[in-house]
Amino acid sequence: MSRVRLVEVAREAGVHPATASRALNPNARGEVNQRTVQRVMRAAERLGYVPNTLARGLRTSRSFVAALVIPDITNSLFPPIVRGAEQVLSGAGFTLVLTDTNNDLEMERGQVASMRAHGVDGFIVATARWQDPVVDELVSAGIPTVLVNRRCREASLPFVGSDDQRGVRLCVEHLAALGHREIVHLAGPADTSTGRERAVAFRAALREHRIPVRSSVIECAAYSEAAGVEAAQRLLAGGRPFSAIVAANDLLALGAMATLGEAGLRCPQDYSLTGFNDLPFMRKLTPALTTVAVPLTEMGAAAARTLLEWIATSGEAARPAQSLLPVELVVRATTGPAPA
Amino acid sequence: MSRVRLVEVAREAGVHPATASRALNPNARGEVNQRTVQRVMRAAERLGYVPNTLARGLRTSRSFVAALVIPDITNSLFPPIVRGAEQVLSGAGFTLVLTDTNNDLEMERGQVASMRAHGVDGFIVATARWQDPVVDELVSAGIPTVLVNRRCREASLPFVGSDDQRGVRLCVEHLAALGHREIVHLAGPADTSTGRERAVAFRAALREHRIPVRSSVIECAAYSEAAGVEAAQRLLAGGRPFSAIVAANDLLALGAMATLGEAGLRCPQDYSLTGFNDLPFMRKLTPALTTVAVPLTEMGAAAARTLLEWIATSGEAARPAQSLLPVELVVRATTGPAPA
DNA sequence: GTGAAAGCGCTAACAC
DNA sequence: GTGTTAGCGCTTTCAC
Numbered sequence: 133m134s135r136v137r138l139v140e141v142a143r144e145a146g147v148h149p150a151t152a153s154r155a156l157n158p159n160a161r162g163e164v165n166q167r168t169v170q171r172v173m174r175a176a177e178r179l180g181y182v183p184n185t186l187a188r189g190l191r192t193s194r195s196f197v198a199a200l201v202i203p204d205i206t207n208s209l210f211p212p213i214v215r216g217a218e219q220v221l222s223g224a225g226f227t228l229v230l231t232d233t234n235n236d237l238e239m240e241r242g243q244v245a246s247m248r249a250h251g252v253d254g255f256i257v258a259t260a261r262w263q264d265p266v267v268d269e270l271v272s273a274g275i276p277t278v279l280v281n282r283r284c285r286e287a288s289l290p291f292v293g294s295d296d297q298r299g300v301r302l303c304v305e306h307l308a309a310l311g312h313r314e315i316v317h318l319a320g321p322a323d324t325s326t327g328r329e330r331a332v333a334f335r336a337a338l339r340e341h342r343i344p345v346r347s348s349v350i351e352c353a354a355y356s357e358a359a360g361v362e363a364a365q366r367l368l369a370g371g372r373p374f375s376a377i378v379a380a381n382d383l384l385a386l387g388a389m390a391t392l393g394e395a396g397l398r399c400p401q402d403y404s405l406t407g408f409n410d411l412p413f414m415r416k417l418t419p420a421l422t423t424v425a426v427p428l429t430e431m432g433a434a435a436a437r438t439l440l441e442w443i444a445t446s447g448e449a450a451r452p453a454q455s456l457l458p459v460e461l462v463v464r465a466t467t468g469p470a471p472a
Numbered sequence: 473m474s475r476v477r478l479v480e481v482a483r484e485a486g487v488h489p490a491t492a493s494r495a496l497n498p499n500a501r502g503e504v505n506q507r508t509v510q511r512v513m514r515a516a517e518r519l520g521y522v523p524n525t526l527a528r529g530l531r532t533s534r535s536f537v538a539a540l541v542i543p544d545i546t547n548s549l550f551p552p553i554v555r556g557a558e559q560v561l562s563g564a565g566f567t568l569v570l571t572d573t574n575n576d577l578e579m580e581r582g583q584v585a586s587m588r589a590h591g592v593d594g595f596i597v598a599t600a601r602w603q604d605p606v607v608d609e610l611v612s613a614g615i616p617t618v619l620v621n622r623r624c625r626e627a628s629l630p631f632v633g634s635d636d637q638r639g640v641r642l643c644v645e646h647l648a649a650l651g652h653r654e655i656v657h658l659a660g661p662a663d664t665s666t667g668r669e670r671a672v673a674f675r676a677a678l679r680e681h682r683i684p685v686r687s688s689v690i691e692c693a694a695y696s697e698a699a700g701v702e703a704a705q706r707l708l709a710g711g712r713p714f715s716a717i718v719a720a721n722d723l724l725a726l727g728a729m730a731t732l733g734e735a736g737l738r739c740p741q742d743y744s745l746t747g748f749n750d751l752p753f754m755r756k757l758t759p760a761l762t763t764v765a766v767p768l769t770e771m772g773a774a775a776a777r778t779l780l781e782w783i784a785t786s787g788e789a790a791r792p793a794q795s796l797l798p799v800e801l802v803v804r805a806t807t808g809p810a811p812a
Numbered sequence: 813g814t815g816a817a818a819g820c821g822c823t824a825a826c827a828c
Numbered sequence: 829g830t831g832t833t834a835g836c837g838c839t840t841t842c843a844c
Binding site for chain 1: 475522523524525526527529530535544545546548550551552554555558559562565567568569571572574579583585586587588589590591613726752753756757758769
């Protein structure tokens with residue numbers, strides 16, 4: 133809590149609190165005499181005045197706080213998004229409140245309620261499920277909300293993500309060019325837009341390359357190494373021949389590689405493998421992972437900019453802009469020519 | 473901003489706002505008739521009442537918000553700390569505001585001021601410099617503040633960190649047992665407690681093992697791979713013979729390994745290497761990094777608990793407890809017998 | 813056990 | 829250009 137109040141600054145400067153308030157507020161400063169402004173600012177400086185944003189917020193119903201909802205901050209995918217968002221937000225004088233929901237819907241619900249109680253001006257949500265009751269609540273409450281990374285089924289909110297379709301197509305093209313014809317997809321969970329859309333893009337890409345779409349999609353329960361392990365076990369058990377795997381993200385790829393390695397399959401000699409996201413240490417692994425690089429920091433920044441814009445123009449109807457950031461295939465050691 | 477106000481709940485329940493307030497407040501609930509409590513809670517539920525924490529905070533000068541100051545969220549060291557802190561905080565009904573200072577003092581100063589303006593109840597600081605003006609301000613303002621991971625010179629605040637001395641000693645012991653006698657330390661920056669204390673511990677450990685402490689400490693400008701690269705270049709240029717390197721953290725170790733590799737030195741055949749922190753993918757590298765595992769999530773959680781305790785007992789004098797969490801040496805492939 | 817009244821620190825109409 | 833007044837939504841003495 134701030135110690136010295138506006139009244140005291142006003143007294144020190146020999147003016148009325150309202151005048152001091154105007155002098156300190158950049159927007160209202162014009163209505164005040166230059167010399168008075170000086171006097172007030174001096175007094176504020178001298179007393180070490182820190183304005184009480186709560187009181188201001190109570191009066192103006194603006195808090196200059198934005199909330200960011202993350203499923204798991206220890207997943208390296210999210211820190212860059214947080215960073216991008218924080219940079220933009222703090223640059224605009226906003227404070228970021230963060231919650232890590234641990235992928236738990238009830239936790240998320242509680243945290244979002246608590247943040248609303250704190251009067252946050254808007255939300256950036258990175259946890260969106262394909263059908264998401266929490267997001268629905270935000271929508272119907274009319275709170276400025278931007279979806280990042282994952283979106284919901286109905287496109288009623290602005291969304292900033294990556295061009296997943298292109299990313300997956302680049303993977304398939306690359307593998308096809310290497311001669312692969314037996315390509316399998318380790319799909320992300322069906323309750324995420326990324327899981328669904330990457331799978332759709334995968335099937336489409338196979339068709340483009342006239343590769344029959346057989347039982348070539350294996351859905352994973354989560355975006356984790358453990359889920360990748362489990363999926364690879366199913367793949368092996370299924371007996372379906374394959375020479376390449378397109379994993380829906382890097383973690384799944386890593387889990388799969390570990391399991392297949394234990395089964396005696398070497399990458400890239402016996403099979404090729406691609407990931408998605410290009411997490412920090414992927415290029416340091418042996419073999420280094422071929423994957424799709426996504427501009428994560430920019431994604432967070434763009435989401436924050438979109439949110440700020442919405443907040444600033446709160447009068448107008450919010451038109452849900454969907455923005456897909458460009459991705460890039462990074463070819464490394466896990467992809468090679470198809471075995472003869 | 474919350475829509476429905478307490479007055480409306482009160483009207484709906486047919487009671488005075490003050491009564492509704494008491495009924496909704498767990499601490500004051502006892503003063504109200506059981507049946508009235510029921511009636512009010514029903515009404516609140518029905519109307520979807522979300523209390524306005526700002527207004528409450530204005531009245532009680534408590535915000536139930538804690539701030540976490542992080543130097544760089546994209547450094548994998550910090551996400552687990554954030555997660556641990558967030559879990560404890562949200563479990564206690566607190567909200568976490570996060571700032572990523574990008575290691576920039578001015579940025580930090582501004583963000584801390586802004587958070588103070590928002591009336592946060594306390595700070596967890598992971599950016600502490602050995603001499604830190606921002607922390608000093610927090611101290612003299614009497615705001616509950618806990619240092620995590622890094623501490624300041626004067627121990628005037630509670631601190632939760634890792635047992636660095638033990639960690640470094642374990643590294644040196646391990647290397648000495650493998651026959652290494654020419655051990656070099658890549659020290660962290662001198663403006664961090666970890667940099668200083670690990671270096672001190674290193675020298676002490678050498679002495680314990682009767683290894684002469686020559687020009688065996690190279691200070692790095694930052695805790696980054698780039699700084700590790702640069703330090704390794706200086707090491708090579710200096711011409712000092714070495715068979716093992718104790719790096720002050722994993723990133724420095726990685727940078728050094730890359731540079732030494734380019735110079736034709738193989739790890740662990742030509743030299744051994746240890747890191748510190750055991751970041752997520754260290755065990756997946758080739759060779760996998762021998763390093764010191766630190767309970768990072770627990771560190772964040774412990775810091776949060778310490779802060780909450782301070783906030784709860786704000787009347788009493790805060791006694792700065794320094795708590796060092798146990799560490800563990802994880803032996804992997806980067807350490808081997810000393811070359812003959 | 814419940815109502816009345818005051819006020820947390822600030823800002824926005826409205827006067828002058 | 830500056831002072832006056834009222835009130836954001838809530839809690840908390842103090843009466844009753």
